[in-house]
Amino acid sequence: MSKVDIAVVDYGMGNLRSVSKALEHVAPGKNIVVTSRPEEVAGAERVVFPGQGAMPDCIRELDARGLRSAIIDAAKRKPFLGICIGLQMLFEHSEEGAVSGLGLFKGNVKRFAGADMVDAHGEKLKVPHMGWNQVYQVQAHPLWRGIDDGARFYYVHSYYVQPEDTAVIAGFSNYPDRFSCAIAKDNLFAVQFHPEKSAQAGLQLLSNFVNWSPS
Amino acid sequence: MGLAKRIIPCLDVTNGRVVKGVNFLELRDAGDPVEIARRYDEQGADELTFLDITASSDNRGLILHIIEEVASQVFIPLTVGGGVREVEDVRRLLNAGADKVSINTTAVLNPGMVQAAAGRFGSQCIVVAIDAKKVENQPFEWEVFTHGGRNATGLDAVKWAEYMVSLGAGELLVTSMDRDGTKIGFNNPLNRAISNAVEVPIIASGGVGNLQHLVDGVKEGGADAVLAASIFHYGEYTVRQAKEYMVQHGIEVRL
Numbered sequence: 001m002s003k004v005d006i007a008v009v010d011y012g013m014g015n016l017r018s019v020s021k022a023l024e025h026v027a028p029g030k031n032i033v034v035t036s037r038p039e040e041v042a043g044a045e046r047v048v049f050p051g052q053g054a055m056p057d058c059i060r061e062l063d064a065r066g067l068r069s070a071i072i073d074a075a076k077r078k079p080f081l082g083i084c085i086g087l088q089m090l091f092e093h094s095e096e097g098a099v100s101g102l103g104l105f106k107g108n109v110k111r112f113a114g115a116d117m118v119d120a121h122g123e124k125l126k127v128p129h130m131g132w133n134q135v136y137q138v139q140a141h142p143l144w145r146g147i148d149d150g151a152r153f154y155y156v157h158s159y160y161v162q163p164e165d166t167a168v169i170a171g172f173s174n175y176p177d178r179f180s181c182a183i184a185k186d187n188l189f190a191v192q193f194h195p196e197k198s199a200q201a202g203l204q205l206l207s208n209f210v211n212w213s214p215s
Numbered sequence: 216m217g218l219a220k221r222i223i224p225c226l227d228v229t230n231g232r233v234v235k236g237v238n239f240l241e242l243r244d245a246g247d248p249v250e251i252a253r254r255y256d257e258q259g260a261d262e263l264t265f266l267d268i269t270a271s272s273d274n275r276g277l278i279l280h281i282i283e284e285v286a287s288q289v290f291i292p293l294t295v296g297g298g299v300r301e302v303e304d305v306r307r308l309l310n311a312g313a314d315k316v317s318i319n320t321t322a323v324l325n326p327g328m329v330q331a332a333a334g335r336f337g338s339q340c341i342v343v344a345i346d347a348k349k350v351e352n353q354p355f356e357w358e359v360f361t362h363g364g365r366n367a368t369g370l371d372a373v374k375w376a377e378y379m380v381s382l383g384a385g386e387l388l389v390t391s392m393d394r395d396g397t398k399i400g401f402n403n404p405l406n407r408a409i410s411n412a413v414e415v416p417i418i419a420s421g422g423v424g425n426l427q428h429l430v431d432g433v434k435e436g437g438a439d440a441v442l443a444a445s446i447f448h449y450g451e452y453t454v455r456q457a458k459e460y461m462v463q464h465g466i467e468v469r470l
Binding site: 013015017018021022024025052053054114115119120123124125126127128129130131132133134150152154155156157173174175176196197198199202203 | 216256287309310311338340386411414437440
């Protein structure tokens with residue numbers, strides 16, 4: 001078996017094809033595998049942990065495939081990119097189905113308030129938060145390289161993370177209040193938006209991840 | 216600054232080509248879908264919608280092939296609709312590279328399918344398309360039609376929208392059949408009524424003839440996204456021109 005450069009974790013949830021196609025586009029020649037095998041995740045040089053749908057289902061499917069410890073281990077020691085629910089699952093607890101996450105970060109996952117939210121023109125803000133919003137960078141990070149502060153990324157989600165330790169926050173967006181959309185710690189970076197669907201800015205972020213050597 | 220209003224070019228696909236009709240009839244050829252998708256991406260389209268308007272079993276494989284090819288070159292959200300009958304159809308389209316699947320006639324015939332698909336793949340990828348027409352003989356203003364606008368259902372479009380969201384629809388694509396292909400503008404009262412009634416985003420569709428219509432769709436119709444076909448396919452306007460016009464009229468877009 002040839003060495004796996006990038007493992008995209010497959011636990012039966014979400015559109016993994018978009019993630020792997022975007023990675024193939026930015027990293028031609030790399031061995032990118034979509035896998036649900038813990039040993040393949042463990043042996044990969046880098047790990048992408050995507051996710052769509054509901055967090056309780058994601059956690060259940062992850063455990064059904066015996067992936068939990070391989071994910072936790074990868075998140076602690078090798079270049080690791082969480083996307084959408086793949087960010088949310090890193091936290092302790094979610095309001096969605098009142099489920100526990102992997103607990104790598106202290107804090108909760110909360111739902112947008114919904115009915116009370118309005119924009120600057122007094123228009124109702126919809127949930128899910130769907131579309132292109134501006135991402136503001138709050139710390140310098142190799143994964144932001146070549147991306148303008150305030151660049152737009154594509155989102156689709158109804159829940160967002162609230163890290164207890166604000167030092168891990170790498171970026172935020174407003175809807176209508178500020179929420180954390182990127183967290184960074186050591187070898188780990190995780191985002192609420194979908195870089196694989198965010199045109200040039202998203203491809204740049206994925207390219208930065210593929211070339212990232214965390215110290 | 217916050218969330219941008221989206222512009223979504225719509226590609227009606229039949230026999231592997233993009234076409235455009237007037238009031239759901241009289242099809243004209245508008246080009247190769249992959250080529251058109253790339254052009255719109257370069258112009259700054261926020262998403263693309265593909266509607267398989269023949270949706271016969273012969274063409275099913277063709278649209279999957281087109282989506283696969285587009286998805287390996289264009290990295291923005293792709294929605295695919297037309298002839299989606301079973302949860303398995305949703306899975307096939309998502310595996311081909313679609314990010315969202317639009318369900319129309321089947322939602323009326325079998326609402327449980329919307330619920331099952333949202334339960335399995337998540338609401339974020341389930342769009343319910345509502346084709347509505349103004350009616351005089353009902354206790355409501357707009358009626359839902361199916362089968363590409365041929366069959367009346369007796370359903371109130373606004374109530375139907377609420378019901379679909381309760382079953383898990385994450386977004387609604389609202390097409391005014393009275394306006395489709397007419398170039399006289401969206402049906403803003405219809406869109407406003409549905410937008411106010413539900414929590415999820417709505418895409419306004421049907422009737423765009425100029426850039427002011429896009430602005431009105433957002434401001435008057437309360438649309439979160441605006442969909443158009445012919446104004447872009449025949450080169451009357453680029454997506455970028457449309458966005459610049461919207462910015463001049465105080466609408467936040469991604470430029």
